[in-house]
Amino acid sequence: MNLKTLNIHAGHNFNVSGADGYFSETTESRNVKNAVISKLQSLDYKVYDCTDDSGKTQNENLKNIVSKCNDHAADLNISIHFNASNGQGHGVEVLQYSDKTQAITQNICNAIAELGFKNRGVKERTDLYVLKKTKAPAILIECCFCDSAIDAGLYNCESMANAIVKGLTGEVKEIVQPQPAPAPTPTPKPSGDDWIRCLQIELNNQLGKDLVVDGIKGPKTLNACPTVKKGAKGGITKLIQERLNSVGFNISVDGIFGENTKKAVKVFQKNRGLTEDGIVGPKTWEWLLKGTKI
Ligand SMILES: [Zn+2]
Structure with missing residues (x-):
């Protein structure tokens, strides 16, 4: 599968929010999505953000996402989510509509598992609206569980985004944040002579x-x-x-x-x-x- 143009979106929105736990799925899926987009763009991929922030119901949200995805001729649709199960589950899983995307989903799953998350593997789901309705092949990444203490302890937006980009492209794109110049150490110079x-x-x-x-x-x-x-x-x-x-x-x-x-x-x-x-x-x-x- 040759990836050049990608649609990516964060799941849910603040009207119909996703899971909550140690952190908010709605918020973190957006943070990860943003980091992945900037990393992919710096690797010269064409990326469309298909996140929907306006849908008032879950159905509206899903329809809006699909319609944004289908506006572009992309090679792959990527949906970013976090899982939840009353604190019982932990780890990463990647959902796909068909095994056409098997190599990519497996790579993403493995790259995230390398961060220490349990590898729950790739699962085929033909019932999920976004995976079913988008024209291009679609995958849904359940990065980890937002209500798991284990996963919350391991989770970091930057490393999660790096793992996703590595799984997608085989490359790691560290975004070097410009570090503020270290404050000059004040020399304890007493006044006077x-x-x-x-x-x-x-x-x-x-x-x-x-x-x-x-x-x-x-x-x-x-x-x-x-x-x-x-x-x-x-x-x-x-x-x-x-x-x-x-x-x-x-x-x-x-x-x-x-x-x-x-x-x-x-x-x-x-x-x-x-x-x-x-x-x-x-x-x-x-x-x-x-x-x-x-
Ligand atoms: Zn979700």
């Missing part, structure tokens, strides 16, 4: 200040900074040395305010129009807190 944060901790610990450790160069932090000159030793001197290096100097960070540190401070002051005394007082601190290069 890490060096100022360290300085604030040091001022609190060494000089008993009570600064908020926020890394922000506010007047409280500036006022808390002591005058530091040659001969000083410790964490605050070390921080001064680090800051000098970060704006372009290259002195050893040893926490000892020696000659080299003093020279560096003088150059730092000169470059910023400050008095070149080599002593880190309020004006020099102000520039250190800014931390900007020249």
